[in-house]
Amino acid sequence: MDIEIMRDDLGDILYNLTKDKANYIWGDSITAIQETEAGAEVRFAHSKPQIFDMVIGADGLHSNVRRLTFGEEAQFKRTLGCYIAIFTTDNYLNLDHNQQFYTIPGKTVGIYSARDNTEAKGLFIFKSGTLTYDRHDAEEQKNLVNSVFGNEMGWETQHLLHAMKDAPDFYFDEICQIQMPTWSKGRVTLVGDAAYCPSPLSGQGTSLALVGAYVLAGELKAAQGDYAKASALYEQEMRTFAEKNQKVGLFAAESMVENSHFKILLRNWMLRVPFLMTVMFKMVVKMIAKAAKGITLKEYD
Numbered sequence: 001m002d003i004e005i006m007r008d009d010l011g012d013i014l015y016n017l018t019k020d021k022a023n024y025i026w027g028d029s030i031t032a033i034q035e036t037e038a039g040a041e042v043r044f045a046h047s048k049p050q051i052f053d054m055v056i057g058a059d060g061l062h063s064n065v066r067r068l069t070f071g072e073e074a075q076f077k078r079t080l081g082c083y084i085a086i087f088t089t090d091n092y093l094n095l096d097h098n099q100q101f102y103t104i105p106g107k108t109v110g111i112y113s114a115r116d117n118t119e120a121k122g123l124f125i126f127k128s129g130t131l132t133y134d135r136h137d138a139e140e141q142k143n144l145v146n147s148v149f150g151n152e153m154g155w156e157t158q159h160l161l162h163a164m165k166d167a168p169d170f171y172f173d174e175i176c177q178i179q180m181p182t183w184s185k186g187r188v189t190l191v192g193d194a195a196y197c198p199s200p201l202s203g204q205g206t207s208l209a210l211v212g213a214y215v216l217a218g219e220l221k222a223a224q225g226d227y228a229k230a231s232a233l234y235e236q237e238m239r240t241f242a243e244k245n246q247k248v249g250l251f252a253a254e255s256m257v258e259n260s261h262f263k264i265l266l267r268n269w270m271l272r273v274p275f276l277m278t279v280m281f282k283m284v285v286k287m288i289a290k291a292a293k294g295i296t297l298k299e300y301d
């Protein structure tokens with residue numbers, strides 16, 4: 001069975017479970033982390049500096065904690081050679097827990113139903129070398145997507161481009177992974193996309209982030225606060241699991257955006273032959289299941 005939890009809902013669940021135990025600071029950001037004898041001294045853009053036993057950077061693909069501790073993102077980013085735009089729209093095709101994709105060389109247009117078919121997510125994926133744009137300027141990013149897909153008249157492309165214009169939300173980014181030789185330095189450790197982003201196409205990022213947080217918390221408890229020991233064991237437990245799931249991301253990027261007309265025709269033909277389609281589907285499901293189950297979680301006290 002496929003259970004879908006939307007990102008906002010998961011955020012609410014986690015926040016409500018922790019809000020009485022953790023001190024949340026909103027609308028602020030770390031500007032410096034310095035190791036002192038007393039601990040890690042953290043400076044903020046707005047709040048007063050504080051000293052912590054440990055800093056856990058769970059701040060996503062473009063992690064600020066990673067940049068401050070390990071250096072610029074470029075050294076750890078492995079591009080998969082594509083960009084993705086995704087937004088909420090009406091489920092105007094009446095999809096029933098379903099998704100549809102239209103592939104042309106180097107480009108994919110898609111739509112899938114979400115929130116129990118009450119809405120849908122439109123998406124555009126395209127191959128490209130590195131693009132320069134403002135990461136905080138959604139209008140500029142929409143223009144970029146328009147410039148790539150504007151001349152495509154096939155399938156629902158124009159309808160979805162139109163829907164993107166007024167969408168209530170919009171996400172655009174390069175599809176990439178984060179690969180680092182180590183995730184910890186002194187009192188700083190990274191978790192989730194910040195350390196081992198498998199790319200949105202893998203569909204495994206949230207599981208990796210949650211499992212990573214569970215393992216790190218468990219190892220910290222088992223090591224009774226010995227952060228160096230706990231960080232090393234966290235990495236030992238998680239690394240192979242993270243790598244297996246990153247392979248799913250690589251596979252997905254290669255199969256979702258295809259450059260060759262011939263390969264697209266061949267794949268579409270295979271998908272129309274029920275036997276071949278079943279074989280392909282089973283292979284993909286097996287590969288994802290193997291990666292998703294690629295760790296045996298310890299029972300920490």
Ligand SMILES: Cc1cc2nc3c(=O)[nH]c(=O)nc-3n(C[C@H](O)[C@H](O)[C@H](O)COP(=O)(O)OP(=O)(O)OC[C@H]3O[C@@H](n4cnc5c(N)ncnc54)[C@H](O)[C@@H]3O)c2cc1C
Binds near residue numbers: 197
């Ligand atoms: C389009 C798309 C589709 C996806 N689909 C799936 C899917 O189907 N299944 C799946 O498992 N995963 C999916 N993912 C991946 C998943 O969203 C991520 O892997 C997951 O959210 C990683 O969790 P995280 O906590 O490490 O980072 P994030 O969820 O990115 O959280 C990082 C947090 O840090 C905050 N932050 C960032 N920088 C700063 C700063 N400087 N100061 C303070 N706070 C900061 C951010 O606001 C954010 O709240 C998808 C991702 C995308 C983009």
